[in-house]
Amino acid sequence: MIRTVNITKIYRGNVVALRDVSIDIIKSEFVFLVGPSGSGKSTMMRLILREDQPTSGEIYVAGKNVAQLASWKVPALRRNIGCVFQDFKLLPNKTVFENVAFALEVIGVSRGVIRRQVPEVLELVGLGDKAPHLPDELSGGEQQRVSIARAFVNRPQILIADEPTGNLDPTTSIEIMKLLDLINRRGTTVLMATHDHAIVDAMRRRVIELDKGIVVRDQERGVYGYGAQV
Amino acid sequence: MAIKIDYALQESATNIRRNMFITVAAILVVGVSLFLGGSALLLQHATARASDQWTSQVEVAVFLTNDISPDERTQLQNDLTAMSEVARVTYESKAQAYERFKRLFANQPDIVNNTSPDALPESFRVKLKDPHQFGVIRDRLDGRPGVYQIRDERQTVHELFKATETQRKMSFWNAIIVFIAATILIATTIRMAIFSRRKEIGIMKLVGATNWFVRIPFMLEGVVQGLIGGVVAVCILLLPPVRSLLSSTGPQLAFSQSFRFQVTYGDIVLYGSFMIAAGMLIGVLGSLFGLRRFLDV
Ligand SMILES: Nc1ncnc2c1ncn2[C@@H]1O[C@H](COP(=O)(O)OP(=O)(O)O)[C@@H](O)[C@H]1O
Ligand SMILES: [Mg+2]
Numbered sequence: 080m081i082r083t084v085n086i087t088k089i090y091r092g093n094v095v096a097l098r099d100v101s102i103d104i105i106k107s108e109f110v111f112l113v114g115p116s117g118s119g120k121s122t123m124m125r126l127i128l129r130e131d132q133p134t135s136g137e138i139y140v141a142g143k144n145v146a147q148l149a150s151w152k153v154p155a156l157r158r159n160i161g162c163v164f165q166d167f168k169l170l171p172n173k174t175v176f177e178n179v180a181f182a183l184e185v186i187g188v189s190r191g192v193i194r195r196q197v198p199e200v201l202e203l204v205g206l207g208d209k210a211p212h213l214p215d216e217l218s219g220g221e222q223q224r225v226s227i228a229r230a231f232v233n234r235p236q237i238l239i240a241d242e243p244t245g246n247l248d249p250t251t252s253i254e255i256m257k258l259l260d261l262i263n264r265r266g267t268t269v270l271m272a273t274h275d276h277a278i279v280d281a282m283r284r285r286v287i288e289l290d291k292g293i294v295v296r297d298q299e300r301g302v303y304g305y306g307a308q309v
Numbered sequence: 310m311a312i313k314i315d316y317a318l319q320e321s322a323t324n325i326r327r328n329m330f331i332t333v334a335a336i337l338v339v340g341v342s343l344f345l346g347g348s349a350l351l352l353q354h355a356t357a358r359a360s361d362q363w364t365s366q367v368e369v370a371v372f373l374t375n376d377i378s379p380d381e382r383t384q385l386q387n388d389l390t391a392m393s394e395v396a397r398v399t400y401e402s403k404a405q406a407y408e409r410f411k412r413l414f415a416n417q418p419d420i421v422n423n424t425s426p427d428a429l430p431e432s433f434r435v436k437l438k439d440p441h442q443f444g445v446i447r448d449r450l451d452g453r454p455g456v457y458q459i460r461d462e463r464q465t466v467h468e469l470f471k472a473t474e475t476q477r478k479m480s481f482w483n484a485i486i487v488f489i490a491a492t493i494l495i496a497t498t499i500r501m502a503i504f505s506r507r508k509e510i511g512i513m514k515l516v517g518a519t520n521w522f523v524r525i526p527f528m529l530e531g532v533v534q535g536l537i538g539g540v541v542a543v544c545i546l547l548l549p550p551v552r553s554l555l556s557s558t559g560p561q562l563a564f565s566q567s568f569r570f571q572v573t574y575g576d577i578v579l580y581g582s583f584m585i586a587a588g589m590l591i592g593v594l595g596s597l598f599g600l601r602r603f604l605d606v
Contacts, residue, residue: 128515150520151519151520154514154517154518154519154520155517156517157514157515157516157517158516158517162515168508168511168512168515170508170509170512181512181513181516182512182516184316185513185516185517185518185522185523186516186517186518187522229516
């Protein structure tokens with residue numbers, strides 16, 4: 080579902096964010112991308128979303144070579160990838176319903192479908208009763224659930240989450256993880272960047288660890304640190 | 310590409326409301342710019358038309374001496390009419406000449422009062438089949454008793470228009486500069502609108518909105534601004550004092566009251582639609598410039 084072949088990303092000023100990274104994530108997998116701050120996790124996400132292009136190497140998402148993709152085909156790619164961020168990226172002047180509906184509106188989905196799908200997905204994330212509220216009337220965890228609803232509302236094949244629990248307390252984080260797990264069990268491939276040890280250790284899923292842009296570990300049913308391995 | 314018209318319209322309306330102040334400023338500047346540029350071109354058009362019209366209408370004037378006898382006069386008229394180059398001959402008496410003179414200088418009574426009804430010569434107004442034949446007529450009539458002076462009035466028209474030619478050329482370049490300035494201004498308002506909504510745009514692009522879907526509301530906004538600017542320009546142009554002011558800046562022919570330089574409503578309709586079209590073009594160009602680089606995925 081997501082496959083990279085020797086990708087290297089060098090930013091201006093000779094900052095090497097990723098070096099020779101080759102990973103292969105198959106359909107319906109749940110994968111943690113771990114590593115200290117600055118190790119290249121977000122860069123990886125940005126390359127998958129084609130927000131940026133690798134300096135060299137190839138990236139295949141759902142069979143398409145993203146690095147070579149014509150720019151007019153990028154929107155179609157992104158419709159297949161839901162994304163969730165640490166800072167939620169909700170529109171403050173739109174209600175919960177409108178925030179989720181927005182993701183459908185801008186890809187030209189009809190009103191009828193929006194009226195059906197949005198309440199459904201809000202129900203799924205447990206916010207059925209919050210539809211008319213504005214984001215700042217919600218807790219951080221609830222806001223993140225809105226953003227997950229938005230990422231998932233058009234049933235993408237892939238969900239990318241860049242430190243989705245980074246701003247949340249441990250209890251709320253667990254709620255979010257349960258939700259991502261639920262989404263994964265419905266068949267969506269999930270790639271989540273994090274440096275939250277507790278979560279990674281608790282979930283026991285595949286772990287890919289980056290350090291200074293290099294893959295130093297790729298382990299089925301892993302935990303966060305090397306310490307746990309020995 | 311699934312772009313919903315009502316969505317696009319609603320978005321541009323929201324944008325315009327949010328940036329009301331700068332939007333109104335842009336519309337006014339575009340309006341005034343289009344008015345200045347457009348009216349310069351309008352004047353040029355009216356002048357060119359007047360030049361054609363006047364040149365084709367003015368005649369050769371054969372002024373008669375005071376002591377011409379009625380026989381000589383009749384003979385001269387018959388000879389003129391008989392000439393193959395001549396299309397038409399009309400006679401203008403001293404009294405008619407004075408009437409015309411009075412009308413011409415109606416707002417300068419001093420000049421009229423100081424001129425006796427007798428002072429203006431009688432004349433034949435000769436219309437030639439081919440205006441270039443003036444030389445032939447002059448050679449034939451020169452020195453003939455009773456003929457005081459032969460004048461090609463077309464020449465006078467030409468000189469008059471030559472005097473305003475550089476002015477008109479300048480006004481064309483003025484219009485170009487004004488057009489560019491207005492475009493830059495619209496681009497600026499679009500930039501601001503984009504800036505104030507960059508978060509929304511970022512999300513739109515992340516969830517897979519096409520570039521055109523993001524662009525079109527902004528372009529529509531630019532076009533609407535340009536369109537309203539054009540309408541403002543036409544409204545200014547339609548103000549009666551503005552129209553007469555414009556008419557008064559054109560070349561004026563002192564010797565003929567039938568050639569009043571006029572900016573007609575026809576001209577205004579023609580150039581008004583041109584200004585509105587130019588306003589929309591400015592809107593499209595401005596928003597394209599404003600959007601440039603900003604929305605590359
Ligand atoms: N747009 C950018 N321009 C230049 N350097 C960048 C840019 N984005 C990230 N970097 C650098 O690339 C490296 C990896 O960053 P990032 O992918 O954000 O890591 P992480 O998400 O793991 O913290 C860091 O050294 C960071 O400073
Ligand atoms: Mg990061």
